[in-house]
Amino acid sequence: MPSDEARVNQLLDQLLESHPPATTSARQFLGAQFDLGLAWVHFDEGFGGLGLNPKLQRVITDRVREAGGPFCAARNPIGYGMCGPTVHVWGSDDQKHRYLRPLFTCEDIWCQLFSEPGSGSDFAGLSSRGVRDGDEWVVNGQKVWTTLAHVSRWGLLVVRTDPEAVKHAGLTAFVVDMQAPTVEVRPLRQMTGEAEFNEVYFTDTRIPDSEMLGNPGDGWRVSLTTLMNERTSIGGNIPAKGSGTIADLMKVWNELPDDRKDATTRDRVTKLWTRAEVHRLTNIRASQNRRMGDPGPEGSIGKMESANLNKAIYEEMIDLMGADGMLYGSYEMVRPEMAMGSDTLQKAFLRSRANSIEGGTTEVMQNILGERVLGLPGDVRVDRDVPWSQVPRN
Ligand SMILES: Cc1cc2nc3c(=O)[nH]c(=O)nc-3n(C[C@H](O)[C@H](O)[C@H](O)COP(=O)(O)OP(=O)(O)OC[C@H]3O[C@@H](n4cnc5c(N)ncnc54)[C@H](O)[C@@H]3O)c2cc1C
Numbered sequence: 032m033p034s035d036e037a038r039v040n041q042l043l044d045q046l047l048e049s050h051p052p053a054t055t056s057a058r059q060f061l062g063a064q065f066d067l068g069l070a071w072v073h074f075d076e077g078f079g080g081l082g083l084n085p086k087l088q089r090v091i092t093d094r095v096r097e098a099g100g101p102f103c104a105a106r107n108p109i110g111y112g113m114c115g116p117t118v119h120v121w122g123s124d125d126q127k128h129r130y131l132r133p134l135f136t137c138e139d140i141w142c143q144l145f146s147e148p149g150s151g152s153d154f155a156g157l158s159s160r161g162v163r164d165g166d167e168w169v170v171n172g173q174k175v176w177t178t179l180a181h182v183s184r185w186g187l188l189v190v191r192t193d194p195e196a197v198k199h200a201g202l203t204a205f206v207v208d209m210q211a212p213t214v215e216v217r218p219l220r221q222m223t224g225e226a227e228f229n230e231v232y233f234t235d236t237r238i239p240d241s242e243m244l245g246n247p248g249d250g251w252r253v254s255l256t257t258l259m260n261e262r263t264s265i266g267g268n269i270p271a272k273g274s275g276t277i278a279d280l281m282k283v284w285n286e287l288p289d290d291r292k293d294a295t296t297r298d299r300v301t302k303l304w305t306r307a308e309v310h311r312l313t314n315i316r317a318s319q320n321r322r323m324g325d326p327g328p329e330g331s332i333g334k335m336e337s338a339n340l341n342k343a344i345y346e347e348m349i350d351l352m353g354a355d356g357m358l359y360g361s362y363e364m365v366r367p368e369m370a371m372g373s374d375t376l377q378k379a380f381l382r383s384r385a386n387s388i389e390g391g392t393t394e395v396m397q398n399i400l401g402e403r404v405l406g407l408p409g410d411v412r413v414d415r416d417v418p419w420s421q422v423p424r425n
Pocket residue numbers: 109142143144145146147148149150151152153175176177178179228385388389390391392393394395398410
């Protein structure tokens with residue numbers, strides 16, 4: 032009986048032999064990868080997985096990358112990292128059959144519709160409404176900061192379906208058709224000049240009952256699955272030693288003239304390199320400890336450190352670049368096909384400023400660390416036992 036890793040490697044041999052990346056389209060390659068259970072290796076068989084430990088995904092990612100194969104998470108980051116795992120846990124078999132394969136092949140891009148103008152960190156307080164009408168739900172409301180909504184086929188939506196319940200209990204999650212005429216997507220421009228995220232307006236949008244994830248009132252638990260996976264997918268990366276963000280800083284350092292490589296600068300760069308390595312090793316440990324598919328608080332801690340570290344690395348890098356750090360191609364608004372693009376170092380610096388906000392702010396991650404890991408007293412919560420309709424709001 033081969034070990035799980037040997038089994039994964041055998042399937043990878045089969046994939047790379049039958050679908051050589053150099054002569055196979057990305058869609059065909061990813062489709063074959065899904066069919067062999069190598070899309071999300073911890074998912075159930077038949078749904079893109081093999082029911083194995085999620086740490087084996089690393090073996091797959093590394094070998095596919097080395098062979099020059101495509102990577103679903105680059106094109107469909109919200110779909111691969113968050114929506115797929117949520118549909119796998121909460122979707123009906125019919126939804127899993129319909130959604131997971133085209134998500135993985137990137138035929139269908141997905142977005143996550145959680146944040147609202149009045150509810151970001153306190154996302155459970157959201158006000159978009161869903162009202163049942165026969166075997167459909169009618170949705171009205173506004174979402175904001177919705178990454179890639181402008182290219183999305185499907186969205187993972189959470190709305191309030193019971194305003195008389197306490198805030199966490201009155202939410203329900205759905206898959207929504209982003210191309211319905213009642214869904215309006217408007218660009219929001221970032222400091223990089225790009226509009227990778229959007230405002231999304233729902234006006235009497237009808238969603239069939241069969242597109243619910245879980246049951247009415249399960250929306251909070253569904254979103255916890257999404258958010259825990261989001262944090263791991265943002266902060267839990269395990270690049271090879273010395274690669275990833277820190278490689279950008281090392282490149283700038285290596286190209287500095289000798290008279291600028293003074294001891295103080297060397298000290299700052301070395302400290303950042305060491306922090307990056309500690310973060311990498313911590314993520315390896317967290318991924319080894321992780322129970323099947325449940326990232327736990329380690330995901331939040333990894334997300335917090337990766338945001339702080341990325342910002343510090345790019346700040347140092349832009350300082351070392353001197354006046355070159357101010358050179359920027361254009362601030363013309365672009366609506367990119369891909370999110371988190373950082374084709375120049377200057378753009379990577381500007382984009383890194385969002386790291387401590389997206390996917391949950393650093394302050395909120397610190398609360399999770401304090402409460403769930405260190406056992407410190409909880410944040411002040413005055414609305415926990417009050418029906419949502421009676422909570423004062425603007
Ligand atoms: C680049 C980017 C992409 C994004 N993509 C998406 C997406 O695809 N889908 C989506 O739904 N959302 C998305 N978001 C939204 C993101 O999740 C929210 O911005 C984030 O959760 C913070 O919410 P907020 O902006 O409403 O800030 P607020 O919650 O209003 O927070 C404002 C400030 O108060 C602090 N704060 C709030 N509560 C506490 C507390 N209890 N203790 C201590 N400090 C606190 C925060 O840390 C922050 O500094 C994206 C954001 C960015 C920047």
